[in-house]
Structure formats: structure tokens, C-alpha cells
Amino acid sequence: MLELLSFGKSGWGDELLSGLATTMALAILAFAAGLFFGLLLMLFRRRGTISRYIAVSYVTVFRGVPELLVLYLFFFGTGTIIQSVAASLGYTQRINLSGFALGVFALAVIATAYAAEAFRGAANSIPKGQLEAADAYGFGPVKRFTLIELPQLLRVALPAMGNIWLVMLKDTALVSLTAVAELMRQAGVAAGATHRPFTFYAVAALIYLCVSFVSERLFKRVEARFALKEAS
Amino acid sequence: MNWELLLSFFPKLLAGLPVTLSILVCSLAIGLVFGALLCWARMHRLPGVAQLADFYVLFFRGTPLLVQLFAIYYGLGQFEVIRSSFAWPLLREAWFCAVLALGLNSAAFTSEIMRGGILGVERGQIEAAAAYGFSRLQIARLILGPQALRIALPAYSNETILMLKGTALASTISIMDLTGIARKLSSLHFAPFESFIAAGAIYLALAMILTLSYSAIERRFA
Numbered sequence: 334m335l336e337l338l339s340f341g342k343s344g345w346g347d348e349l350l351s352g353l354a355t356t357m358a359l360a361i362l363a364f365a366a367g368l369f370f371g372l373l374l375m376l377f378r379r380r381g382t383i384s385r386y387i388a389v390s391y392v393t394v395f396r397g398v399p400e401l402l403v404l405y406l407f408f409f410g411t412g413t414i415i416q417s418v419a420a421s422l423g424y425t426q427r428i429n430l431s432g433f434a435l436g437v438f439a440l441a442v443i444a445t446a447y448a449a450e451a452f453r454g455a456a457n458s459i460p461k462g463q464l465e466a467a468d469a470y471g472f473g474p475v476k477r478f479t480l481i482e483l484p485q486l487l488r489v490a491l492p493a494m495g496n497i498w499l500v501m502l503k504d505t506a507l508v509s510l511t512a513v514a515e516l517m518r519q520a521g522v523a524a525g526a527t528h529r530p531f532t533f534y535a536v537a538a539l540i541y542l543c544v545s546f547v548s549e550r551l552f553k554r555v556e557a558r559f560a561l562k563e564a565s
Numbered sequence: 566m567n568w569e570l571l572l573s574f575f576p577k578l579l580a581g582l583p584v585t586l587s588i589l590v591c592s593l594a595i596g597l598v599f600g601a602l603l604c605w606a607r608m609h610r611l612p613g614v615a616q617l618a619d620f621y622v623l624f625f626r627g628t629p630l631l632v633q634l635f636a637i638y639y640g641l642g643q644f645e646v647i648r649s650s651f652a653w654p655l656l657r658e659a660w661f662c663a664v665l666a667l668g669l670n671s672a673a674f675t676s677e678i679m680r681g682g683i684l685g686v687e688r689g690q691i692e693a694a695a696a697y698g699f700s701r702l703q704i705a706r707l708i709l710g711p712q713a714l715r716i717a718l719p720a721y722s723n724e725t726i727l728m729l730k731g732t733a734l735a736s737t738i739s740i741m742d743l744t745g746i747a748r749k750l751s752s753l754h755f756a757p758f759e760s761f762i763a764a765g766a767i768y769l770a771l772a773m774i775l776t777l778s779y780s781a782i783e784r785r786f787a
Binding site: 393394397398399400401402403405406409410413499503504505506507509510517520521524528529530531532534535537538539541542545546549 | 623624626627628629630631632633635636639640641642643644726729730731732733734736737744747748751755757758761762764765768769772773
């Protein structure tokens, strides 16, 4: 058992570890992009009736459709589009898109929907009077957002952000189905080569569990650090 | 985008609807029963059992559903004991493995939701009921149950939608559910957009029907 997980030629420890690195990169990039675009989507939603409809539809669609379907759509769909554009330009050779980049893109599209909803909920918790006061003091919209809204919004949205991170971490496993060599894929390769599928999927599961557990702790600490101190 | 093709996909995709729904309903049922047991073990703090249940919930909530599914479908055959056991004919079936993995996963989340519902009921009410001579069963049925249900319903509605989305993973172990058929149509007609968007529309419709049904139930209990 330990020999199977050792580093070097005979063991799969180094493959699993490099898979974990890819998993973390996928999750971190998708999470960061999701938070950024989620914030933008939340701001876009406020611009008027039409943009609100667009934002609501986006959130509804990408939270209601299976993540796997979204991933397949981008993975198999983007290739088709680029291929046909290239073909119309007279380029007929096969183009290989990076599965990693498409994976990050698909996950970020999903994270954006969740983040936009989390930020909207958090923004609603900020008393209207604060924004009116900011206006009265002659703050511009940018200053009002960055100095008054954003800091409070982030604090209120922290638990939801922690949830989105955990969901993203787990969703990265789906990217293995598109042959990206992340943790789940490496475990699958090792399982096939050694005929010990349960062992390797269990080890992969425990690694995911450790990362989930540690990041949950970290988020709790950050939450405690930024929690509103109750006036006593 | 070829709209005619997209429309022609709908009847073909709907053939996978019974598979998707049967997996959803069966795994939710397992989740409810096993989740209730877990919740009971965790709340009564039975020595040993409670710690095991705690770890179970931590494990199934903290690891990807895909790993759980693959460990059951591809993994269990690794053990001679299981291969020679009475359960092997079942555990070889992809459909059964999908239901089992989703059900075990749902149990972890459901037990947390139930616990949240029960803890949400004010302690004083239970003490008052006990003081009035209500039996434990009466307290559960008349005081705890209705209020916990009301607190837990919105979260459980969410869990149902998550499970619906989770059923799509069944397609990765060769099951021809909605997603499985969409995959096949996509490669058969070389039409990823048409097939996955049509399938997505069906999932959205299902999610909407579920959400509306749950809010109707919530209103009934409000």
C-alpha cells in the first residue's frame, strides 16, 4: 500500500501530488475569476431593468444546470466554434485547445453566478442611509462603492464565499473527464495501471477532504478576524 | 446554431428523463432515511457511533461526488469479499451504483439540514411541553416536527436541486440519462451546442418545477 503511494518510479505519490497542484490551480483561478466577475455582474444588475433581466437569467441558468453539462458545453462547443472560424479562414489543421484553460473558464462561469448572488444578498444588508450619507458628502459612485459598500459587502459575503470555494474545489474533479491531469484524473490513471481503483479513489478522496478541511478552518479564521464586534 | 436540430433533440432527450428522475427519487429516499439515522446518532451523541457519523458527514460533504461515485462503481470490485457476496449483482449495476453514491452523499447533507431544523426550534417550547406531560413521541409529532420541518424545507429544496444536478454524473458511468443522451447526440450529430443547450433547458425546467412545488409546500406549512 505504502509502496503504491511512494514517490519515484514505482509509486504514484509524485503523480498524485502534481495532480493536486493542478487541482489547486484550477480551483484558485476559477474562484478568483468567479469572485471578480460575480462582483461585476452584481453591479451590472443594478443598471436598469434590461440588465437586471440579463443578470437574473445568467444566475438562474448557471445555478440550475448541472455543472457537468456546462463543462461539456464549453469543452466540446468551444472547439467546434474555433474550428469552424479557422476553417472559414482556410486553416484546416486540428486545433487543440488547452483543457486546463477551458476547465477554468467553465468553472469560473459557474462561480460567477454563485458569487453574484452572494454579493447581491450581502449588498442588500447594507443600510440605505449609508449610501445616502455618502451621496450627501459628495462621494462619486466609484468612491461610494469602494469605500462604503465593498468593505462591508465582502465581510458579510465571507461565509458564502467560503462555500463557493468548497464547491469549486469539488467541482474541479469534473475537469478530469476532459483528460486534464488533475488529482482525480491521476488517481484514475493510477487505478487503471495498478488494478487498485478503490485504493486510489479513496486516497484522492482523503486528499480532497484534507484540502476542504484546512480551507474551511482558514475561512473560519478570516471570518472571525473580520467579524463585526458586538458593542457591549 | 441549428434550431431545427435543437428542437429535434428534445424528444430523444426526454427518453432519458425517466432514468434521471428514477435516480433522483431513489437517491433522495436513501438520503432521507439514512440522513435521519445519522442525524439521530449525532444528536443523541451515542458514544462511538456519533463520532463515526460526524466523520461520515465530514467525508461526504468534503469530497467530490465524482470520487465517491467512481470509488463505488469502479472501486468496490477490487475486493474479493464484495465480488463473492450476495450484493455483487447489484453493485455491478451502474444504475444501482449511481443511486447508492448519490444517496450516501445526500444522506450527509440531509442529516445536516435536519439537525439545523431541530436545533432551530426554541428549547423552551420542548421544556414546556415536557412540563405539561407530553410524551417524547408527542413532543416530536406536535412541537418539534412541524417547526423543524418549516425551518428545514427551504434548505431541503436546495438539496433536491443539487441532487438533480448531481444525477448528471451518472452519465460518466455509462448510464443513458439526460446528460448521457446529450453526450451521445453531441458526438453523433457533431452538434455540442444544440444537444447540451437542449439538455440544459430540460434540467432548468425540472429545477423550476421543483422550486415551485417546494414553495407551494412551504406556503402550505407557513
